[in-house]
Amino acid sequence: xxxxxxxxxxxxxxxxxxxxxxxxxxxxxxxxxxxxxxxxxxxxxxxxxxxxxxxxxxxxxxxxxxxxxxxxxxxxxxxxxxxxxxxxxxxxxxxxxxxxxxxxxxxxxxxxxxxxxxxx
Amino acid sequence: xxxxxxxxxxxxxxxxxxxxxxxxxxxxxxxxxxxxxxxxxxxxxxxxxxxxxxxxxxxxxxxxxxxxxxxxxxxxxxxxxxxxxxxxxxxxxxxxxxxxxxxxxxxxxxx
Numbered sequence: 001x002x003x004x005x006x007x008x009x010x011x012x013x014x015x016x017x018x019x020x021x022x023x024x025x026x027x028x029x030x031x032x033x034x035x036x037x038x039x040x041x042x043x044x045x046x047x048x049x050x051x052x053x054x055x056x057x058x059x060x061x062x063x064x065x066x067x068x069x070x071x072x073x074x075x076x077x078x079x080x081x082x083x084x085x086x087x088x089x090x091x092x093x094x095x096x097x098x099x100x101x102x103x104x105x106x107x108x109x110x111x112x113x114x115x116x117x118x119x120x
Numbered sequence: 121x122x123x124x125x126x127x128x129x130x131x132x133x134x135x136x137x138x139x140x141x142x143x144x145x146x147x148x149x150x151x152x153x154x155x156x157x158x159x160x161x162x163x164x165x166x167x168x169x170x171x172x173x174x175x176x177x178x179x180x181x182x183x184x185x186x187x188x189x190x191x192x193x194x195x196x197x198x199x200x201x202x203x204x205x206x207x208x209x210x211x212x213x214x215x216x217x218x219x220x221x222x223x224x225x226x227x228x229x230x231x
Contacts (some may be wrong), residue, residue: 032180036157044123044207044209044222044223044225045158045160045166045209045211045222045225046222047219047220047222049219050219052224059218059219060219061217061219062217065179095165095166097166100171102153103152103213103218103220104154104172104174104213105154105156105170105171105172106156106168106171106211107156107158107166107167108171108177110166110167111165112165112166113165115178
């Protein structure tokens with residue numbers, strides 16, 4: 001079965017760092033782009049960025065550039081999203097998703113989401 | 121890069137057909153046939169319903185169809201069922217940032 005399994009919910013304080021993960025299985029992890037999508041409470045979906053684990057080619061939406069880091073470890077079929085200094089405004093659900101044929105195609109497989117809560 | 125424009129809400133009765141529009145620009149929807157649609161039920165991850173404007177993934181009901189004209193894409197759901205009640209999001213590749221951009225989402229209510 002093709003699936004993406006994300007790490008569990010996190011509760012952090014402003015200024016703390018965080019790295020969440022997304023582990024792929026059931027397919028060739030290095031052959032598909034993995035994207036990260038943010039959904040703030042009660043709001044819509046936002047593209048954050050995308051990475052190709054085969055060569056670590058990474059693209060960021062301008063509003064997220066410098067705010068987060070997307071990476072991947074192909075040896076363990078895992079993609080990551082990390083923050084060096086969290087803000088309350090980072091409170092959101094974060095989804096990873098496999099892109100079938102970027103830029104064509106779509107996010108065909110989604111992780112279950114990781115809820116990140118940032119509060120003092 | 122602004123989000124694509126979707127109506128905030130649409131509604132229909134069981135058995136009816138509804139259409140959700142998604143309006144972009146000549147840099148995104150108008151430039152490529154890379155429009156996809158997602159269904160999201162409350163508390164759940166999004167699910168792919170349509171990709172590359174008109175294609176349905178395996179397992180998605182043929183009651184769902186997609187189309188595009190100029191800078192506007194559309195998702196049509198025929199034979200509405202209670203289980204179709206959800207939020208729907210469109211997305212398109214955009215040359216302005218060489219990434220995708222989502223629409224604001226449309227809440228579908230089945231009356």
